[in-house]
Amino acid sequence: xxxxxxxxxxxxxxxxxxxxxxxxxxxxxxxxxxxxxxxxxxxxxxxxxxxxxxxxxxxxxxxxxxxxxxxxxxxxxxxxxxxxxxxxxxxxxxxxxxxxxxxxxxxxxxxxxxxxxxxxxxxxxxxxxxxxxxxxxxxxxxxxxxxxxxxxxxxxxxxxxxxxxxxxxxxxxxxxxxxxxxxxxxxxxxxxxxxxxxxxxxxxxxxxxxxxxxxxxxxxxxxxxxxxxxx
Amino acid sequence: xxxxxxxxxxxxxxxxxxxxxxxxxxxxxxxxxxxxxxxxxxxxxxxxxxxxxxxxxxxxxxxxxxxxxxxxxxxxxxxxxxxxxxxxxxxxxxxxxxxxxxxxxxxxxxxxxxxxxxxxxxxxxxxxx
Numbered sequence: 439x440x441x442x443x444x445x446x447x448x449x450x451x452x453x454x455x456x457x458x459x460x461x462x463x464x465x466x467x468x469x470x471x472x473x474x475x476x477x478x479x480x481x482x483x484x485x486x487x488x489x490x491x492x493x494x495x496x497x498x499x500x501x502x503x504x505x506x507x508x509x510x511x512x513x514x515x516x517x518x519x520x521x522x523x524x525x526x527x528x529x530x531x532x533x534x535x536x537x538x539x540x541x542x543x544x545x546x547x548x549x550x551x552x553x554x555x556x557x558x559x560x561x562x563x564x565x566x567x568x569x570x571x572x573x574x575x576x577x578x579x580x581x582x583x584x585x586x587x588x589x590x591x592x593x594x595x596x597x598x599x600x601x602x603x604x605x606x607x608x609x610x611x612x613x614x615x616x617x618x619x620x621x622x623x624x625x626x627x628x629x630x631x632x633x634x635x636x637x638x639x640x641x642x643x644x645x646x647x648x649x650x651x652x653x654x655x656x657x658x659x660x661x662x663x664x665x666x667x668x669x
Numbered sequence: 670x671x672x673x674x675x676x677x678x679x680x681x682x683x684x685x686x687x688x689x690x691x692x693x694x695x696x697x698x699x700x701x702x703x704x705x706x707x708x709x710x711x712x713x714x715x716x717x718x719x720x721x722x723x724x725x726x727x728x729x730x731x732x733x734x735x736x737x738x739x740x741x742x743x744x745x746x747x748x749x750x751x752x753x754x755x756x757x758x759x760x761x762x763x764x765x766x767x768x769x770x771x772x773x774x775x776x777x778x779x780x781x782x783x784x785x786x787x788x789x790x791x792x793x794x795x796x797x798x
Contacts, residue, residue: 469716605711608711608717609707609711629674629719648680648716649679649680649682652678652680656677658676661677
């Protein structure tokens with residue numbers, strides 16, 4: 439069963455090719471790392487899946503449907519930049535998400551805030567970069583979605599919170615849901631991934647399971663990445 | 670016992686080894702019920718499918734058995750556990766011999782050194798005199 443499928447997916451920005459003829463199938467029940475250096479097309483791919491961008495060529499479908507209102511109900515997206523207003527309090531945003539998404543679980547969100555010592559009465563603009571990231575990840579993972587698209591979810595948070603967040607990801611997706619995580623912090627997330635997709639200059643260069651890479655190359659995914667993308 | 674995953678070997682194999690060690694050393698006793706795949710995965714900080722694969726491997730080795738509705742249990746067959754214990758010991762010995770050979774010791778020398786080390790600190794004192 440496929441949750442996300444891309445066929446000959448291409449995206450150009452003017453003359454610049456951001457994604458070129460990408461073909462990929464993402465099955466249900468997997469955690470996938472979308473890995474590539476800066477500017478390789480990771481965010482473009484995710485934005486095409488959310489419908490924020492429209493393909494120049496080819497197609498991308500979620501559960502068989504082109505991105506649109508129906509797919510947005512199934513996809514929980516963590517953007518690389520925040521779209522929430524700084525004056526909002528965490529409790530306001532929770533109410534906002536509750537209104538917006540039928541699958542939002544308020545109790546889950548409140549428990550995670552408590553675990554991470556975040557006060558629901560605080561305004562976003564008073565928070566550190568890392569705390570803001572945590573708030574957004576909590577919101578996104580509190581939905582019972584079928585596909586989570588997490589664009590750089592752990593960049594700004596400390597290692598202890600990173601462990602908590604990774605555990606949150608493991609524990610919060612349903613068995614038939616999938617999670618796509620884009621990042622270049624591979625060593626930190628490698629253990630929780632099923633599969634990896636290497637992307638370079640807008641093209642997919644490798645798809646594999648994590649343990650296949652370890653078996654075949656006697657290297658971690660992080661080690662292989664450093665070798666393949668050596669500057 | 671903490672889970673420890675090192676960098677370059679398949680993760681499921683490392684999980685198999687560590688669960689074997691827990692069984693052999695008695696942290697998990699024969700007949701004990703194992704936690705759910707998800708709880709074990711969460712505890713080890715690994716992907717649930719990887720933990721599932723490790724448990725399937727342990728089932729194949731007859732160290733763990735699944736009961737259709739109630740979950741997975743550690744084998745009650747002490748012979749199986751004893752065999753795994755021996756296999757783990759042999760692996761350790763192989764590894765040790767490899768390292769000693771790298772250091773340039775022959776078999777006889779290694780055995781003499783082991784005996785001396787076994788005698789304890791007294792042995793060391795004697796050699797210094």
